[in-house]
Amino acid sequence: MAQQSTLEWFGTTTFRLRTPNLTIFLDAWLQRPPSIPQHLSVNEVTEADYIFISHAHFDHLPGASELALRTGAIVVANSTAISCLERAGVPSNQLLQVAGGERIPLFTRAIREAARSGTCALAPGPPGAPPLPHPSLAVVAAHCWPSLHCLIPASPTNMPATLDTGLAYPLTPEQKNWGSTLDVNRGMIYGLLAIGDYVPAEQRDGKLQTFVQWLEDVNTHRGCFSGHDGGQLMFNFVLPEDKVEPVEAALAKGEAAYKTLLWQAHLGAYEGIVRNMKPKPDVAILGAAGRPNHDGRPFVGTAAEFLREEVNWLDKPKRVVWCLHDECPVKPFTVDVKVATELVEKDTARATRVLDMTHAKLYPIFPSH
Template structure:
């Protein structure tokens, strides 16, 4: 059994330590001033790999600074990779993916030895950076396409995972609406809400997203990804948003022992708004995954813009009553042992 620890820093950002490797799942550590901060980007001294779910403001920022400081390899979609390249992350640390990839992961020591030809290396083209042979990997990751959640309009102040949503505003509702809403709405909030009507959270958010020198982000998610980390033969799946392709999730192998799942928003089922509640969709995901032993929620903590909170009570009750999975509640900033 491999000793694995996890820390949650809010929203969808986690740090995993396993097999001598330090991994970040998203990097939204430096956040708008009204939100609690559990770890500053400037305090991250060690990272071997960074996995980015997508390129939005609450997932990608910080990845460039952590990668440049630590030498971490960033695995992300092309939208995120292009932004990180412009931000100065060295090319040999950028690994663009779109889903379907299987990637061996190595300790920093082995990666450095490969650069010096001290260990076996993978076959490579003349200018391709040297990487260790896959037999030296301590774990691996399988990358899969996923989907960004929808948000009901108008946004409720509190999003209840028991609330049932049906139908769509048009027959063409899709994540393109999220992209347009982000570009012309959320990221231009100051044009839509008069200054005198802005609350502290809105002002904090606007200041944050307008600081593009510090915060690397895009209005386009670039293609949502999920990652199944294979640790000691066991899967740990991270799907950062409440969306999924049923045909992909139901066929993931190995089935995860632990599933980290986004629980906020209206679910996105195969690219269409899900008729039902977030709780009902979460239960579906868990059955597609053969009911992992442990479920960890994410994307449900405090926000500086509406929805300000997510009530996970309904999702917790549904999982307990309709699956054999158990929920593990993480305290932000606190290290927890995982048994894999």
């Protein structure tokens, strides 16, 4: 295990968070189309204690089942993602279904094994429930919150190759009055995931052809996913920084004894939840692609302006990391986050600094300033 908390980014919204106590994957898109870089293979992973899934789409879930089966990790996800993982053969004792609002105690593997053998304090529960360690033995706490998927910035026929966080994409009257994640579901199920049905092979470029083949292949294996996100989730991780001790002990000592990392995989949020979140994060990983989704409505303004609002709702975390902005197999292929970075750092007088992560590079995640 790491002696301090570190973070690695493997593209899109998939990260590996290592603490002195645990190895945690945030999303698990490790089964990627060959048209975009593969920064980590499932076969390279030898250790994982928990896997947290933001939602069940094609660029977040594939790889989670193989990773869980390979490592024995517990997967925390919404009901749609859990159903996919059950169909893929992941045992029920490795699946934890959540919907937002839960406070989840995370345990070392040794404590989990001790609970199974009845050699540690157990949480109270009904007689037929599997043994669970007492929460006082948890070394990390994960607070689960409802969140929102981004909205669609343009129609599939005029989607730009690169989204710019500094541009406000025009809203049609329909989008203004009715735009919601129903459009995302409809576009995903009948558009993107069916693209091989309505784009003839002779009209596909190499990247699109590869993506169509990947879609067909990944659904025949354990890398399952859904056209419905199942309800977007975000997670706020509370951990004793650089220490192996129960998180309850750190919380009792006060803010100086623990650190907090928020992971939000999409450009959308319920303002009230983010404003009132406690504890506030020291580090926030924020999705930066798409049209911002503010309380279930299209945000009027740029992605950069929405991200600035989020950072302020979170009381200006010391460090921000963008995600969802790198290479995608279909349009938009990338997101330009330059304006978002400049706006956030300027608005906070650089109290918040944006960390531009390189894929597969190890970063100590909690800043010293």
